[in-house]
Amino acid sequence: MQTLSDLDPALPVVSVARPVSDGGRRLLDLVFKSGGLSQAELTRSLDLSQPTVTRLLQGFHQDGLVRLSARQADRPGHPSVHVSLNPDFAYALGVSMLGDALSMTLMDFAGTVRGQRRAAMPTMARPVVLEKLRAFMRELTDEAGIDPRRLVGMGVGISGFYVGQGKLFNPPVYLDDWALVEIEPILEEALRLPVRVDNDGTVAAIGENLFGVGRRCRNFAYLHLTNGFGGGIIADGKPFRGQHGNAGEFGGVWTLAGVTYTNLDLLQTCLKEHGHTFATVEDMVQTIDISWPGVSQWLDHAKHSFGVLCGLLAYSIDPGMVVIGGRLPPSIAQALVDQIVVPQQNHRRDRPPPSPKVVVAEAPGDPVALGAAVTPLRNAFFV
Numbered sequence: 001m002q003t004l005s006d007l008d009p010a011l012p013v014v015s016v017a018r019p020v021s022d023g024g025r026r027l028l029d030l031v032f033k034s035g036g037l038s039q040a041e042l043t044r045s046l047d048l049s050q051p052t053v054t055r056l057l058q059g060f061h062q063d064g065l066v067r068l069s070a071r072q073a074d075r076p077g078h079p080s081v082h083v084s085l086n087p088d089f090a091y092a093l094g095v096s097m098l099g100d101a102l103s104m105t106l107m108d109f110a111g112t113v114r115g116q117r118r119a120a121m122p123t124m125a126r127p128v129v130l131e132k133l134r135a136f137m138r139e140l141t142d143e144a145g146i147d148p149r150r151l152v153g154m155g156v157g158i159s160g161f162y163v164g165q166g167k168l169f170n171p172p173v174y175l176d177d178w179a180l181v182e183i184e185p186i187l188e189e190a191l192r193l194p195v196r197v198d199n200d201g202t203v204a205a206i207g208e209n210l211f212g213v214g215r216r217c218r219n220f221a222y223l224h225l226t227n228g229f230g231g232g233i234i235a236d237g238k239p240f241r242g243q244h245g246n247a248g249e250f251g252g253v254w255t256l257a258g259v260t261y262t263n264l265d266l267l268q269t270c271l272k273e274h275g276h277t278f279a280t281v282e283d284m285v286q287t288i289d290i291s292w293p294g295v296s297q298w299l300d301h302a303k304h305s306f307g308v309l310c311g312l313l314a315y316s317i318d319p320g321m322v323v324i325g326g327r328l329p330p331s332i333a334q335a336l337v338d339q340i341v342v343p344q345q346n347h348r349r350d351r352p353p354p355s356p357k358v359v360v361a362e363a364p365g366d367p368v369a370l371g372a373a374v375t376p377l378r379n380a381f382f383v
Contacts, residue, residue: 094373205232
């Protein structure tokens with residue numbers, strides 16, 4: 001098997017096929033999430049002995065995964081080496097496959113976005129999507145100046161839910177070409193990369209966990225607004241998937257609760273009723289103005305639906321935060337947050353349980369592609 005070290009003799013690196021121990025994964029994960037720590041801080045934060053941490057770091061440094069700086073004072077009398085990930089050790093791609101838009105993010109080993117592409121898609125037919133992904137991949141690797149063989153894989157977030165048979169998805173009608181088929185082999189054959197496919201709301205929640213509110217809240221629900229509606233759940237800092245991988249299918253909660261399904265398709269309809277017509281949701285979110293009358297009409301529907309959902313989430317999973325994210329422009333998301341009232345029943349002694357804080361998503365860029373890009377890196381190196 002070709003190893004990464006074959007590509008650049010000046011940079012000794014491990015093959016992505018070489019396994020990393022559980023302790024090594026936890027160490028790399030901590031460095032990834034923190035952006036860099038001293039060796040002493042790593043030893044204190046992990047239930048690993050100092051010799052074990054030293055041995056792991058020496059191996060990772062030799063193989064090119066980490067960079068070790070000159071010793072610096074960690075605390076009085078205790079100089080310590082600073083540890084950071086080598087961003088050029090490896091790269092990963094993240095893809096967002098929505099109803100009318102396709103995007104790709106190139107991420108390096110340290111979690112920095114090195115390039116992005118996005119396109120409105122008049123059709124999500126399989127040949128059109130595959131050709132666009134190949135073009136995105138060529139453009140991003142060329143612009144970043146990296147050898148495509150340094151790519152460890154591609155993560156993909158797609159709208160839809162698992163049907164309980166392997167990794168078969170049941171997506172919305174505009175993704176019919178990807179319904180109830182094994183998507184990963186199709187993409188792997190076309191792109192010559194290992195591929196992991198997951199629900200778009202789940203990977204968006206992963207992106208928010210690593211690059212948004214997850215940096216200060218370990219338990220939150222992410223509400224993913226797009227042509228449809230779904231989301232993801234982060235529990236104790238990790239994605240919670242449920243028995244069949246469908247935890248976070250919040251659109252079904254709206255349907256069962258009998259409230260208005262206030263996704264971005266409905267926002268598009270509200271704007272059309274007030275004279276602002278868009279061919280696709282993607283066109284709409286690129287130009288929408290919060291002052292348009294159709295926006296206030298949509299907010300009147302949305303504040304009740306989201307309030308009901310937030311109340312159900314408060315009683316069922318007790319999140320610290322409920323995050324409004326997806327493709328909704330931040331200004332409109334903030335207007336929605338300002339109007340949401342989380343309902344509570346009357347409680348004995350007038351002491352209800354705490355309600356979650358409702359906030360706007362903070363992760364930059366496309367949250368689905370961002371979270372999807374982390375997936376191949378996590379599978380190979382992190383926890």
